[in-house]
Amino acid sequence: MNKKKLMRSGVALALSISMASGITLSTPAVAEASTGNIIGAIVGGIAASAEMNKEIKYYNTTEEGRQALNNQLREKYGVNDDYALNNQLDRIFTNLTAAIGSQDATIYDRPYLYFINNENSFNAFCTLGHNMSVNTGLYNYLNNEDEIAVVLAHEMGHGQKDHPAKGMKRSLGPAILASATGTVLGAIAANIWSGQGLTKPMEWEADNLAFDYISRSPYNPGATAAVWQRVIDMDGNNSANVVSIMSGAADHPSNASRRDNYAKKLTEMSGGKVTVNNGTVYINKKEFVTPAPTNGMTSAERAYFVMGNLAAAYKNGHAAADAYADGSTVMLGAQPIITAVEGDRSAADMANQLNKIK
Structure with missing residues (x-):
C-alpha cells in the first residue's frame, strides 16, 4: 500500500466514526502576529480546506472510496452476522430503497452499504458515501420491524440530502481555516464524526423525509x-x-x-x-x-x-x-x-x- 493509500486509510476512519466522542481540533499557540504570518495562515487554511473537500468527495461519491470506508467501518466496529436480524435488515433496505426510488431515483446512483455492528448502545448512523450501520444494541430496545424501518428511513433521509458531507464540512471547515497548521489529514483525524455539524433543520428534514418514505413503503x-x-x-x-x-x-x-x-x-x-x-x-x-x-x-x-x-x-x-x-x-x-x-x-x-x- 503506497503512502497516499495509507493516509486515506487513516482519514477514512476519522471521517466516518459516528459513535465515538468528537475530539476538538486543537488551536496552535498564537505567536506575535504580523501581516505576513496572517496572510500565510489564510493561504494555508484555504489550501487545507480544499484538501478536506477533496477527501470528503472521494469517500462520499466514488465507489472506491465508499467501499474502502465500509471496509474500515466493519473492521473498527465488528460485524454481527445474526441470520434473522440480517434478513430483516435486507428486507427493510429493499422496501425503503423502492419507496425512495419511486420519488428520488438518485438512490440508485449510490446504493446504501450497510451492516449490523457489535456496539451495544441504542444507535444507527449514516455517514459518507451512503454507508450505514445499525448497532446490535438497537435491537434491545426495538423489536418491531416497522419502528426499525422508521429509524433507518430517517438516516436515509440524511443520506439522500447529503447531510453527512455537509455536516462534516460545516464542523471541520472553520477549524481548519483557523488552524492552518499541519495537514488536513491531521485536522480531520482530530475531529471524529459523531453527528457533528448536523443542524436542527437537518434533523427536521430527515424526519419529514422518513414519513414520506415510510408512507410509500409496506410499513x-x-x-x-x-x-x-x-x-x-x-x-x-x-x-x-x-x-x-x-x-x-x-x-x-x-x-x-x-x-x-x-x-x-x-x-x-x-x-x-x-x-x-x-x-x-x-x-x-x-x-x-x-x-x-x-x-x-x-x-x-x-x-x-x-x-x-x-x-x-x-x-x-x-x-x-x-x-x-x-x-x-x-x-x-x-x-x-x-x-x-x-x-x-x-x-x-x-x-x-x-x-x-x-
Whole structure:
C-alpha cells in the first residue's frame, strides 16, 4: 500500500466514526502576529480546506472510496452476522430503497452499504458515501420491524440530502481555516464524526423525509409517531438523556415534538379525521379505542399504530367500506386496523363502534 493509500486509510476512519466522542481540533499557540504570518495562515487554511473537500468527495461519491470506508467501518466496529436480524435488515433496505426510488431515483446512483455492528448502545448512523450501520444494541430496545424501518428511513433521509458531507464540512471547515497548521489529514483525524455539524433543520428534514418514505413503503405510517412514543416511555422527553438515536444535532428537537410532528402528518393523511390523545384514538372527534398495552408496548405507543392503519385506510379509500371482524382483527375494507389482545374490547365490538363514527 503506497503512502497516499495509507493516509486515506487513516482519514477514512476519522471521517466516518459516528459513535465515538468528537475530539476538538486543537488551536496552535498564537505567536506575535504580523501581516505576513496572517496572510500565510489564510493561504494555508484555504489550501487545507480544499484538501478536506477533496477527501470528503472521494469517500462520499466514488465507489472506491465508499467501499474502502465500509471496509474500515466493519473492521473498527465488528460485524454481527445474526441470520434473522440480517434478513430483516435486507428486507427493510429493499422496501425503503423502492419507496425512495419511486420519488428520488438518485438512490440508485449510490446504493446504501450497510451492516449490523457489535456496539451495544441504542444507535444507527449514516455517514459518507451512503454507508450505514445499525448497532446490535438497537435491537434491545426495538423489536418491531416497522419502528426499525422508521429509524433507518430517517438516516436515509440524511443520506439522500447529503447531510453527512455537509455536516462534516460545516464542523471541520472553520477549524481548519483557523488552524492552518499541519495537514488536513491531521485536522480531520482530530475531529471524529459523531453527528457533528448536523443542524436542527437537518434533523427536521430527515424526519419529514422518513414519513414520506415510510408512507410509500409496506410499513405502518403510524410507526413514525409510535417509535418516538416508545423513546419517551423509555427515556422521557429529552433524547440527550440515554437515547441518542436520530438526534445528531447539538440543538436537536425534543422527543415529544418529533412524535407530535408525525401525529399531525397522520391526521392530515386521514383527511383530518383521526387523532390520538393520551393513548386514546379518536375518529371525527369521537372515541374509538384505547388499546391495551401488550408485549412491551404501552397503550400510547400502540395507539399510534392504530392511528396509522386508520390514516392509511382513509388515504387509500378503504373507509368507504364497512368495518368488520375477521377473527380477532378489525378490518376496514382491505385494511387491518387493530388486532384485539387481552385487555381490548372484542373485534366485533370495535368494528361496530368504528361503523358508527367513521
